[in-house]
Amino acid sequence: MYKVFIVDDEPFIIEGLYDIVDWSSFGMEIVSHAGNGQAALQALTSQPVDILITDISMPLMNGLDLIREARRVKPELKVIILSGFNEFEYLKEGMQLGIENYLLKPINVEELESTLSNTASKLDHTLSPQADDAYGIQILKDNILHRWLTGQIAATEFEERAQFMNLSLDAPDVAVAILRDKGQVPGMV
Known part of the structure; x- marks a missing residue:
């Protein structure tokens, strides 16, 4: 089982994460949680953790500083950011x-489940750093395109992120296809 550590200063987010995902189906278990980056970093130094799920904006130490410090202790740590801030700089x-x-x-x-599945797959297969980076960038591109297709991203934000990720939809015609499993009902999980 891969070990997951959650960091968020909102207790209901932590409680919700325990309940909204069937962690064992991804080969994962939540081993602990913390309400701020400083407490999390202290716990990470003495506890085996494979995946860190963290908020950005927290007291004492923000999520980005936590990631930087956690990488010094555990360079192989996989990190997923959950944030209420839709900021390109973050x-x-x-x-x-x-x-x-x-x-x-x-x-x-x-x-979230798609990200967990991809993260577990990465942990299952030891990839070279270059392949690992390319895979992570592809996940981010997929996320941006998904948000664009479902209308969850503003045009200016999409253009900004697409430019940064070298996504080009600059063509006279762009076609999009969405493929679904026959057994899957749209909108149902």
Whole structure:
């Protein structure tokens, strides 16, 4: 089982994360949680953890500083950011820190589960750092495109992120196809 550590200064977010995902189906278990980055860093130094799920804006130590410090202790740590802030600068800095994904609150369960599945797959297969980076960038591109297709991203934000990620939809015609499993009902998880 992969060990997950959650950090958020909002107790109801932590409680919700325990309940909204069937962690064992991803081969994961939540081993602990903290209400701020400083307490989390202290716990991370003495506890085996594979995946860190953290908020950005917290007292004592913000999520980005936590990630930087946690990487010094556990360089192989996988990190998922949950944030109420839809700020491009946070995403950009998070990417530079090697995050798995930057998910916005309120949490889209399907997007979180997809990120967990991809993260577990990465942990299952030891990849070279270059392949690992390319895979992480592809997840972020997929996330941006998903938000664009479902109307969850403003045009200016999409253009900003697409430019940063070298996504080009500059063509006379762009076609989009959405494929679903026959057994899957749209909108149902």
